[in-house]
Amino acid sequence: MSGFTVGVAILGGLVLALLVAWNAWANRRNAPRQPEVAVSLSPGDPAPPAEPTLDLELPVPAHAERKATLDPLIDTIAPLAVDAPVSGDAALAALPPTRRVGSKPFAIEGRDAATGHWETPRPGRRYAAFQAGVQLASRTGALNEIEFSEFVMKAQAFADAVNAAPEFPEMLQEVARARELDQFASAHDAQLSFTLRARNAAWSPGYLQQSAARHGFVAGAIPGRMVLPARMDGGLPVLALSFDTQAALAEDPAHTAVREVTLSLDVPQVSRTEQPFVRMRDAAIALAASMDGLITDDRGEVIRAEALDVIGNDLETLYDTLESRDLPAGSAQARRLFS
Template structure:
């Protein structure tokens, strides 16, 4: 082989090695970021970052404490019909009341409920087996995020209530439909003008993220795995309350056969204002979490249109939210209260 051929072969080999090296570097650079490896603490104890499989999520959700059942009907947001029993007749058993309940607990798109007055506790409650009730009341919600109660839904409420009343031997007293429908429209108009749901997006600047990397960084801020793939939540301080914040990312990436190779380029933070108590400072925590995640994951905080957001620009949002909180409280619909959570759902 001539010197020229040897030189060309060496040059070709160097070029090939350079191409391979560049491709390897590019591949590593563009690969999704992975969670930090387990660390071995002094003394030989291994500290392992948590991971969240579907089975673990299901098991964790099943273990959550169940909040105490409380009366749901409230004259502020419900049409309520009183169901009087014959005073000379014996109290109705909870088993009989449960058997008389309609198959569905909705009238159209509005929640429908029946409560009984417990002769032992002297409290209104959903009928329960083994209890006895001296009277009942039935109600249907005036409005929710699907709109105001209409005449058709009110009529369905009357039919369901009458069937229950006939079964337990009660006499119903229905409010005037025209008045209740008008009240529903007024409440819906107010709710529509004071319903706030906020969202921030954190987008990757360079390398994408794996689901485990997202879980690890969000977990450091108090987020835990939600009931659905691609969802994490920041729990409320009070048991049984909705989460303060919801973090979401591509569910297909979370469900992939090899999630470590799934590339996530953005995650979202969501706040449903009416569902979280004001005392939880949900907006401030949402803002701080967004910037902490962006800093820790080499990302940028943007709005839904992809425009970068600065902390200063969020002060206006925070001020407007305080006004909204005040207005809801003046209407006895404080954010995070039972009636607010039902109305804004």
């Protein structure tokens, strides 16, 4: 074999080796980022799994099962007078099978004869009066004439069953009040979201979960969703971080690529004292920095730091407006109205 032939062969081998190395580097560069596994192994110990999962559950707030008391601010209420106390068992038996009127929540409350407190009827108690109520507005819209008529029918049926005398408000007045409340709510409903997009390499679900956990997020009840708990005991989650559910449920999550996650805040649902936007802004900046991502809006436009400050100032005005209407963010009334 001539020297020229040997040289060509060596050159070809070098080119082939360079191509293989470049492809391997490109594959590693484009592969989804994996979570760090910090373990100390002794000889003979089994290898740890490559894709750890978070098995954390957000505690259910203490008041989550408690129904909000009817409030004339956001409910139309009909008093139901009785001549003699009625047992809680009789009241429960007389309740309608559904607790909705159209798309609006409907409730019957009794005034406990011993304590004087209004509450949902309970067995073993006696009630000196009742009241029926239906919510005036929600994110589904305002109470309309048909729903008001259904409310009257349900309340009247309960009143007949417990020998109560109902006193219904005037329909047109309540429907007008519902429309005004709905207009206010629609004009002051804010649901913010930022999208974190991978700048270069995609993220695996485990990497996302591990990164978010470092910034205080815990696993939610839905696959692909994490939440930032409230600082106040019993408070609802402040923020939600979500990504593709199918990626979260993938059989091989280590080889599943996620290129974007959504960080969201339902403003009226979270108390101002939790500083939700400050925590949202700080979480977005920290996650983008640690995961090599970009903060963008829903159109893919990059959001600058100065724009975040403008949003924060606008939210302070919104909080003031809600409080002036006796509907402070995070209150029971606000949570019901903006739901």
